[in-house]
Amino acid sequence: MTWRFAPDLPPDTPEVWQTCDGFHADQNGVYRTGWVTTGAGTSISPNTDIVVGKYVYDASGTEELISVSNTFATGPVAAQIFAGTTDRTGGTPRPLFHEGIVSYGNIVLISTAASATIASRTIGAGANFADVGSTPGAQILLVNPLNIVIGLNTDAGGDGWATSDVGDYTNWTTLEAASGNLRQTPGDITAGVILGNDVIAFKNRGVYRGTYVGGTVKWQWNLIHAEMGAWGPGCAVVAGNLAYFVGDQGAMSFDGANFQKIDDGIQSTLRGFLSNTGGQVEDYDNAKVVYDKPSGLLCFFAQGAATTLAPGRLGPSNAKSGFYTYNIFSGMWGRQSRSTNGTADSFTAVYEGRKPILNYQTGGWQPVTTITLWNSTDNEVVTLDTSVNATDVTTYQPTIGTGKIGRRTGHTKLTRAIPRWTYSNGAGSNLSTATLKTCAAYAYNSILQVKADVTPTSVTLSGNQYWADYQKDAQYHQLDFKVNAEACIDGVDIETVPAPRY
Numbered sequence: 001m002t003w004r005f006a007p008d009l010p011p012d013t014p015e016v017w018q019t020c021d022g023f024h025a026d027q028n029g030v031y032r033t034g035w036v037t038t039g040a041g042t043s044i045s046p047n048t049d050i051v052v053g054k055y056v057y058d059a060s061g062t063e064e065l066i067s068v069s070n071t072f073a074t075g076p077v078a079a080q081i082f083a084g085t086t087d088r089t090g091g092t093p094r095p096l097f098h099e100g101i102v103s104y105g106n107i108v109l110i111s112t113a114a115s116a117t118i119a120s121r122t123i124g125a126g127a128n129f130a131d132v133g134s135t136p137g138a139q140i141l142l143v144n145p146l147n148i149v150i151g152l153n154t155d156a157g158g159d160g161w162a163t164s165d166v167g168d169y170t171n172w173t174t175l176e177a178a179s180g181n182l183r184q185t186p187g188d189i190t191a192g193v194i195l196g197n198d199v200i201a202f203k204n205r206g207v208y209r210g211t212y213v214g215g216t217v218k219w220q221w222n223l224i225h226a227e228m229g230a231w232g233p234g235c236a237v238v239a240g241n242l243a244y245f246v247g248d249q250g251a252m253s254f255d256g257a258n259f260q261k262i263d264d265g266i267q268s269t270l271r272g273f274l275s276n277t278g279g280q281v282e283d284y285d286n287a288k289v290v291y292d293k294p295s296g297l298l299c300f301f302a303q304g305a306a307t308t309l310a311p312g313r314l315g316p317s318n319a320k321s322g323f324y325t326y327n328i329f330s331g332m333w334g335r336q337s338r339s340t341n342g343t344a345d346s347f348t349a350v351y352e353g354r355k356p357i358l359n360y361q362t363g364g365w366q367p368v369t370t371i372t373l374w375n376s377t378d379n380e381v382v383t384l385d386t387s388v389n390a391t392d393v394t395t396y397q398p399t400i401g402t403g404k405i406g407r408r409t410g411h412t413k414l415t416r417a418i419p420r421w422t423y424s425n426g427a428g429s430n431l432s433t434a435t436l437k438t439c440a441a442y443a444y445n446s447i448l449q450v451k452a453d454v455t456p457t458s459v460t461l462s463g464n465q466y467w468a469d470y471q472k473d474a475q476y477h478q479l480d481f482k483v484n485a486e487a488c489i490d491g492v493d494i495e496t497v498p499a500p501r502y
């Protein structure tokens with residue numbers, strides 16, 4: 001069995017990480033540090049705090065960041081574009097969600113259901129957004145490989161869908177354009193993704209597949225599951241040719257034929273994190289899942305509503321700051337509680353759509369995360385960094401910890417704990433550069449005791465393997481390893497001596 005983060009399991013479950021903060025699983029199932037914003041970001045000057053952002057590109061690779069600003073009192077007020085010194089506004093729609101922004105070749109489209117229209121502009125051109133006539137408003141915009149634009153949750157109703165003509169984003173009324181409603185299960189359409197050429201649309205209860213067939217029918221819709229669903233527009237994403245989504249049933253994957261649960265051992269913890277955000281109760285529909293292609297990680301962010309009061313939606317001043325991760329290759333979860341070393345900065349948006357890039361580092365090509373955040377404190381876009389060192393991480397302490405080690409029938413004397421520091425996927429462990437090399441060791445006299453009941457013993461990691469010499473007798477022991485350097489770990493070996501029965 002591979003050690004994995006599974007906080008919902010009983011604390012004495014063997015080979016389970018119960019504590020995880022700043023460690024994430026790689027494609028081999030090894031946990032590694034990383035993912036903290038470091039250094040200064042890219043300064044931009046929005047109208048006010050940004051709540052929605054998405055990167056788009058034209059055929060030549062020209063990059064633009066489409067953002068939506070917010071007053072925190074009345075909601076989104078302006079759609080802006082940032083590409084170098086460019087700042088373009090205009091157009092009626094002010095998307096509440098990232099999913100109201102989509103690129104269509106060299107064109108970027110934005111919309112909301114309330115706006116009853118779609119606005120467009122050419123990427124890289126010196127023009128503002130302009131409303132496109134005779135188009136529907138839609139909370140969610142998608143483009144499939146057939147160059148058809150699909151709108152979900154439209155101005156014709158929360159359960160409405162509409163599609164453009166093939167290859168023409170301006171024509172929504174003639175030729176192959178179509179529209180309708182999905183009413184086999186109740187409620188609004190909450191999310192949607194493109195899987196192959198098809199549209200997978202979600203409600204809170206109900207998963208639908210839309211297939212373009214042409215002719216008189218044009219689009220054929222089938223209910224493929226009546227109970228599963230997604231909470232909100234950001235709660236569904238495609239990664240590695242699978243659709244992933246999260247809703248009342250937990251976190252799931254869908255390969256086009258079968259559904260698979262992916263959150264065993266963490267469902268309750270993840271649900272609690274994604275629910276009460278920004279001071280609101282059960283604000284699930286603003287949760288955001290972003291896929292980071294270089295690392296293979298799905299990143300789960302708990303965003304509050306776009307009108308959540310300052311200081312922000314993502315923290316760290318927000319109690320729901322940080323994020324959880326799921327590696328689509330190893331099927332393992334991770335977590336961290338902060339996106340930055342300090343506690344002063346506040347983040348109000350997580351962006352998606354950044355192009356994956358590779359940086360050459362010592363030892364080979366290393367993936368660089370594409371996850372970026374809006375730092376509303378410093379008015380800058382910052383990127384999470386997979387490299388962690390003692391300079392970047394001083395007050396924040398990446399931590400990974402075991403469950404309870406021991407037995408119900410007697411005491412155990414734990415003499416030494418040897419973490420399995422290792423190398424994986426081109427990255428290694430060099431704890432000699434860390435200024436923090438500590439094991440917080442908790443001794444319990446009962447399986448019913450929790451960490452709040454116990455004062456830990458601090459043990460310095462030492463020796464050529466950076467182990468912890470503990471030498472303590474108790475019924476159960478729990479060990480949290482804290483390091484502020486690049487580190488990979490795939491478990492821990494424990495030296496114990498059975499103690500007498502009590």
